[in-house]
Amino acid sequence: MQTLINLKDIVKTYQIGTVEVQALRGVDILIHSNEYISIMGPSGSGKSTLMNIIGCLDTPTSGIYELEGELVHTMDDNKLAEVRNRKVGFVFQTFNLLPRATALHNVELPLIYSGISAAKRKVIAEDAIEKVGLTDRMHHRPSELSGGQRQRVAIARALVNNPSLILADEPTGNLDSTTGKEIMAIFDDLHNAGNTIILITHEKIVADHADRIVHILDGHIAEDIQVKNN
Amino acid sequence: MNFDEGLKLAWQTAISNKLRTFLTTLGIVIGVMSVIGMMSIINALERHMINALSAVGGDIFWVQKYPAVQMGHLPREIRMRKDLKFKHAEAIRKRATYIEAVSGESATYGKQIKYRDEATNPNILVYGGDEHWAEVNGRYISEGRFFTSEEIHRKEYVIILGNDIVEKLFPFSYPIDEYIKINGIRFKVIGLIEPQGKLLGGSRDNLVTIPYTTFTKAFGQKRSIAIAVKARRGQMAEAMDQITGILRVARKVPPGQPNDFEVITQDSIMDTLKQFTGFIFIAAVVICGISLLVGGIGIMNIMLVAVTERTREIGIRKAVGAKKRHILNQFLTESIGICLFGGLIGVILGVVIGVLIAAALKLPPTIPLWSVFLGVGFSLMIGLIFGVYPAMKAARLNPIEALRYE
Numbered sequence: 202m203q204t205l206i207n208l209k210d211i212v213k214t215y216q217i218g219t220v221e222v223q224a225l226r227g228v229d230i231l232i233h234s235n236e237y238i239s240i241m242g243p244s245g246s247g248k249s250t251l252m253n254i255i256g257c258l259d260t261p262t263s264g265i266y267e268l269e270g271e272l273v274h275t276m277d278d279n280k281l282a283e284v285r286n287r288k289v290g291f292v293f294q295t296f297n298l299l300p301r302a303t304a305l306h307n308v309e310l311p312l313i314y315s316g317i318s319a320a321k322r323k324v325i326a327e328d329a330i331e332k333v334g335l336t337d338r339m340h341h342r343p344s345e346l347s348g349g350q351r352q353r354v355a356i357a358r359a360l361v362n363n364p365s366l367i368l369a370d371e372p373t374g375n376l377d378s379t380t381g382k383e384i385m386a387i388f389d390d391l392h393n394a395g396n397t398i399i400l401i402t403h404e405k406i407v408a409d410h411a412d413r414i415v416h417i418l419d420g421h422i423a424e425d426i427q428v429k430n431n
Numbered sequence: 432m433n434f435d436e437g438l439k440l441a442w443q444t445a446i447s448n449k450l451r452t453f454l455t456t457l458g459i460v461i462g463v464m465s466v467i468g469m470m471s472i473i474n475a476l477e478r479h480m481i482n483a484l485s486a487v488g489g490d491i492f493w494v495q496k497y498p499a500v501q502m503g504h505l506p507r508e509i510r511m512r513k514d515l516k517f518k519h520a521e522a523i524r525k526r527a528t529y530i531e532a533v534s535g536e537s538a539t540y541g542k543q544i545k546y547r548d549e550a551t552n553p554n555i556l557v558y559g560g561d562e563h564w565a566e567v568n569g570r571y572i573s574e575g576r577f578f579t580s581e582e583i584h585r586k587e588y589v590i591i592l593g594n595d596i597v598e599k600l601f602p603f604s605y606p607i608d609e610y611i612k613i614n615g616i617r618f619k620v621i622g623l624i625e626p627q628g629k630l631l632g633g634s635r636d637n638l639v640t641i642p643y644t645t646f647t648k649a650f651g652q653k654r655s656i657a658i659a660v661k662a663r664r665g666q667m668a669e670a671m672d673q674i675t676g677i678l679r680v681a682r683k684v685p686p687g688q689p690n691d692f693e694v695i696t697q698d699s700i701m702d703t704l705k706q707f708t709g710f711i712f713i714a715a716v717v718i719c720g721i722s723l724l725v726g727g728i729g730i731m732n733i734m735l736v737a738v739t740e741r742t743r744e745i746g747i748r749k750a751v752g753a754k755k756r757h758i759l760n761q762f763l764t765e766s767i768g769i770c771l772f773g774g775l776i777g778v779i780l781g782v783v784i785g786v787l788i789a790a791a792l793k794l795p796p797t798i799p800l801w802s803v804f805l806g807v808g809f810s811l812m813i814g815l816i817f818g819v820y821p822a823m824k825a826a827r828l829n830p831i832e833a834l835r836y837e
């Protein structure tokens with residue numbers, strides 16, 4: 202198995218005025234390619250902070266982060282943007298789609314920033330939309346789509362650049378349980394197709410889709426269990 | 432992301448908020464519109480003045496009591512000047528050696544000319560001149576002849592007609608040797624003046640000329656005359672010096688005192704015009720500058736609002752890999768696009784205004800191309816200058832904070 206992510210003693214401290222909030226207090230974790238990991242923990246335990254650091258949206262206050270052999274914690278903003286563009290696909294609880302753009306254009310967005318030509322973009326994006334089963338809705342705007350459909354668009358956008366890992370922060374948090382199941386089925390499919398998936402949730406049923414469950418408590422990894430073997 | 436995608440995005444933003452875009456661009460629209468409108472007026476004025484002067488000929492200058500154009504009040508010493516009289520023109524004719532011809536002229540405006548039952552409008556310009564009048568005024572006799580020095584001496588009632596009068600009173604008959612009446616006085620038509628067309632919307636052909644002696648007899652000599660001089664070829668400066676000397680002696684100006692008359696050349700007329708158009712030009716630049724500044728501040732304001740409104744969008748774009756320069760370019764393109772849009776509307780309105788004003792002044796419309804480029808260039812620059820700060824603000828946003836923004 203190939204090492205994808207190596208976090209060593211990651212600390213993240215937020216400064217609010219004179220008060221320091223320690224969101225992460227020394228996290229060590231090793232993640233391999235094609236793993237399917239759930240991160241669980243109570244609200245405020247630092248799950249999102251960890252995901253943002255793994256996804257290169259944020260940088261740790263201290264510690265070492267290695268992604269596919271590259272040292273992320275030393276990168277500048279431009280390099281981080283490039284890594285996000287090529288190696289990471291995000292799925293958020295609140296979908297985070299551009300409201301005025303069609304589903305297709307939303308999915309094309311990462312490709313725009315990797316400098317792919319308009320014609321090629323369209324083909325690749327349509328392909329990704331097909332994977333999440335939304336071909337008939339690709340010219341609709343987010344406001345014309347249901348919550349589940351919006352999350353499918355977001356998933357298509359996350360995988361359109363063929364990233365090394367897909368990060369999902371409570372992807373079913375804003376969905377009813379039936380729709381949530383449909384979304385989780387898509388993640389299962391993506392994992393079976395060879396993608397590395399890290400998903401944050403506080404629901405046990407959602408977490409159980411993964412092969413490995415990591416529990417976070419108060420900025421620490423409290424538990425890290427391999428529940429299935431693949 | 433390339434430029435035309437950026438423009439497309441800018442366009443979408445602009446039309447999704449039409450009223451706001453319109454209000455934002457108003458300053459730019461007005462600025463560009465006024466600069467193009469004013470420049471076309473200046474351009475038209477100058478070109479027509481040049482045309483008019485070149486019709487007269489290069490060796491001609493004039494002497495008159497007052498300056499050609501005076502902005503503001505005339506000073507007392509100018510208002511107190513003695514009138515110029517035909518005897519002064521006579522003095523020049525006797526003594527000046529550097530000139531080809533000189534003609535004093537008196538003029539009265541607003542006369543009506545009658546022929547049988549027909550009459551012109553009461554707007555005819557009546558000149559009293561001497562036998563060199565046509566020559567020094569750059570006029571040609573197309574039919575008949577000009578009056579002679581004998582006719583001047585005998586104060587005869589002979590008249591030369593301009594083309595407007597001919598068209599009005601003699602549409603189907605030959606005017607030479609016919610008799611017309613001004614103020615009930617009979618004049619015999621002996622010649623016709625070749626038409627010159629219009630200048631600044633006014634006709635240059637609604638005039639008649641009679642001998643100055645007859646003019647004095649018929650209309651009195653209350654006004655100061657003007658003296659038109661045609662210098663010998665290439666001796667303009669010498670002629671001007673000489674005539675200044677002759678007039679100072681004739682008018683008994685003590686040495687050391689300034690002239691009590693004005694020598695006006697075509698250059699000095701052009702200078703005066705340039706002074707005037709320069710004044711309009713400065714006004715145009717100031718108006719344009721103020722509107723563009725206001726427009727620029729409006730753009731900056733609206734772009735700052737746009738950045739705030741679209742903080743989340745910026746976060747999303749950054750999350751999927753947009754670099755600082757991508758965001759910077761996006762917002763710069765948008766502000767430039769809005770300004771360009773306003774600039775183009777301004778160009779269209781400016782051209783329309785230029786054409787309308789030219790039509791009102793009865794001038795052929797002349798829109799200087801450089802003013803169009805200037806207008807568009809300025810709006811581009813405003814978009815760039817006033818768009819940089821908001822765009823930098825957008826580019827510098829922290830992706831996580833931007834994503835969290837409600």
Ligand SMILES: Nc1ncnc2c1ncn2[C@@H]1O[C@H](COP(=O)(O)OP(=O)(O)O)[C@@H](O)[C@H]1O
Nearest residue numbers: 215217222224243244245246247248249250251
């Ligand atoms: N930008 C921030 N500024 C200040 N404190 C923050 C910020 N982001 C997160 N925190 C704090 O860090 C801790 C962890 O937050 P987070 O990672 O969002 O938790 P979770 O996703 O597990 O609910 C919380 O106490 C939260 O208040």
Ligand SMILES: [Mg+2]
Nearest residue numbers: 248249250370
């Ligand atoms: Mg969270």
